[in-house]
Amino acid sequence: MEKIYEAGGTLNKGFVGQISYTVCLEKEYGEMDIAFSFDKQYYSDVTEELKQEITDICNKEYPGETASDEVLTDAIRGMKTEIHTIAAMNGEFIGGIHKQLTERHMHYSPSFTSDGCIAQTRIGGVIKITLVVFNVLMDDTHYSLSLSAGEVSNV
Amino acid sequence: MYKRLELHNHTTESDSSITPRELVEFMSDNKVDAFAITDHNTISGHVKIKEYLREAKLPISCIYGMEYTTYYGHILCFNLKEYLPWEDINLHKPELLFSALKGKGALVGIAHPFSYGHPFARGCRFDMTIHDYSSFDFIEIFNNPEPLHEVNERGLLWWEELVLKGYPLAFTSGMDLHGKWDMSNRFATFIEGTEGGNIEEELAAAIHNRRTWISKGPLLISDTDSSHGGITFSILATGKPGYIHSEADSCLLALRTKKGTLTREISCKVPLKIAFREIEEETVIIPKLYRNSTDIENLVAVAPVIYLK
Numbered sequence: 001m002e003k004i005y006e007a008g009g010t011l012n013k014g015f016v017g018q019i020s021y022t023v024c025l026e027k028e029y030g031e032m033d034i035a036f037s038f039d040k041q042y043y044s045d046v047t048e049e050l051k052q053e054i055t056d057i058c059n060k061e062y063p064g065e066t067a068s069d070e071v072l073t074d075a076i077r078g079m080k081t082e083i084h085t086i087a088a089m090n091g092e093f094i095g096g097i098h099k100q101l102t103e104r105h106m107h108y109s110p111s112f113t114s115d116g117c118i119a120q121t122r123i124g125g126v127i128k129i130t131l132v133v134f135n136v137l138m139d140d141t142h143y144s145l146s147l148s149a150g151e152v153s154n155v
Numbered sequence: 156m157y158k159r160l161e162l163h164n165h166t167t168e169s170d171s172s173i174t175p176r177e178l179v180e181f182m183s184d185n186k187v188d189a190f191a192i193t194d195h196n197t198i199s200g201h202v203k204i205k206e207y208l209r210e211a212k213l214p215i216s217c218i219y220g221m222e223y224t225t226y227y228g229h230i231l232c233f234n235l236k237e238y239l240p241w242e243d244i245n246l247h248k249p250e251l252l253f254s255a256l257k258g259k260g261a262l263v264g265i266a267h268p269f270s271y272g273h274p275f276a277r278g279c280r281f282d283m284t285i286h287d288y289s290s291f292d293f294i295e296i297f298n299n300p301e302p303l304h305e306v307n308e309r310g311l312l313w314w315e316e317l318v319l320k321g322y323p324l325a326f327t328s329g330m331d332l333h334g335k336w337d338m339s340n341r342f343a344t345f346i347e348g349t350e351g352g353n354i355e356e357e358l359a360a361a362i363h364n365r366r367t368w369i370s371k372g373p374l375l376i377s378d379t380d381s382s383h384g385g386i387t388f389s390i391l392a393t394g395k396p397g398y399i400h401s402e403a404d405s406c407l408l409a410l411r412t413k414k415g416t417l418t419r420e421i422s423c424k425v426p427l428k429i430a431f432r433e434i435e436e437e438t439v440i441i442p443k444l445y446r447n448s449t450d451i452e453n454l455v456a457v458a459p460v461i462y463l464k
Contacts, residue, residue, distance in 0.1 A: 016226050016277065017226075018242050054274055057273070057274045058274070061272070061273060061274070062271070065305070075275055078275070079274065079275055082276075082277065084195075084196060084224075086196065086242070088240075093198075093237075093238035093240070095197065095199060096169075096195075096196040096197040096199075096238075097197075098169040098170050098194070098195035098196055098197065098224065099169065099170050100170070113199075115167050115168050115169075115199070116168050116169060116194075116197045116199050117197075117199055118198075118199045118202070119202075130242060132196075132242060134226060134277045134278055135273075135274075135276075135277045
């Protein structure tokens with residue numbers, strides 16, 4: 001497969017929304033792979049400052065509820081930067097990845113289609129990839145995206 | 156007949172540990188009549204389940220759906236034939252997505268409305284501003300794995316308050332299954348249906364006519380007889396695996412109306428008649444069944460709302 005498009009970017013803490021990339025394929029292919037990765041999924045340290053920040057948010061969002069230090073620390077350790085990826089071809093949905101893998105592929109070929117994706121007989125036309133950003137924990141969270149396509153190898 | 160449904164299930168197509176095929180087998184082994192596939196933001200499992208059901212010829216039906224997992228709430232959809240984009244969802248106008256989905260024939264409901272969302276898991280709590288409560292069909296009042304008081308009790312009370320205000324909302328429950336989890340003593344949804352009946356049509360009729368039950372085991376059945384000025388309630392066993400009724404337990408019928416809640420002991424074997432005057436001639440009645448006490452921990456079943464003229 002040849003790499004047809006490559007992009008990347010940086011997300012700021014607290015961003016909610018989507019970023020879309022549209023790739024116009026100039027010919028039809030038998031196979032396509034959309035690769036996406038990002039970093040800084042979890043907090044590396046649960047500091048007192050971070051605990052206070054989350055406590056302040058919780059006091060606003062869930063007034064009247066309290067949590068022990070242990071519960072709060074566990075909850076913070078479980079928090080993550082969450083990004084979904086959705087692919088459409090010629091305006092039709094062809095897959096969505098909800099699994100929170102920091103490296104993921106949306107692969108389409110006659111013999112294999114990734115979980116979350118709908119098998120396609122041919123790949124062509126306009127591919128739209130949308131990064132659906134639910135949560136970004138930290139500033140300077142980097143992501144990269146690439147689209148590769150080619151004819152199916154018989155080897 | 157009454158059909159037991161499990162209406163909230165995920166597979167490896169999103170973030171569950173079980174494949175579509177394993178979901179079918181798991182539900183079939185648990186004697187479920189029909190189950191929904193409601194993966195997060197994908198319908199890629201539909202075709203896999205259709206193919207497997209065709210091949211395996213199991214006595215079980217699938218309801219094809221999706222859990223629209225948005226920034227501001229999770230929306231359960233049943234009878235969903237195609238993926239409709241949701242990404243431009245407006246926090247203050249969820250009705251736009253609701254009506255688009257309903258326009259395609261889908262049944263639309265709010266999943267676990269009081270779950271914990273931001274800052275822990277954005278979107279799990281329903282934060283959207285609803286202007287029109289007739290723009291969606293149902294509320295998932297029991298999402299079994301969620302905390303009882305903080306999430307499910309609030310969901311139940313929210314639905315009850317909306318119903319008592321006159322909004323036409325059905326209710327469901329779900330396992331929010333992400334693996335082969337124990338379903339005994341958990342709430343399932345029940346509807347009326349026929350042997351071999353079309354499950355999509357039966358579910359649509361049940362939701363639209365607000366004829367759903369949720370229960371850990373037995374169903375609470377009501378029969379309104381205006382000529383005799385009352386409603387007769389009876390308890391029907393369903394055979395849901397894992398539900399054990401002890402003879403030492405008392406069963407309590409609770410009827411919530413705008414004016415309060417009437418509670419009466421009810422036998423599992425003998426129907427109980429409640430006269431209209433006992434509920435002060437109220438016209439909207441929410442029947443519930445408890446065991447031993449009316450604490451939420453002891454809730455066994457919720458039956459369809461009774462509307463008297």
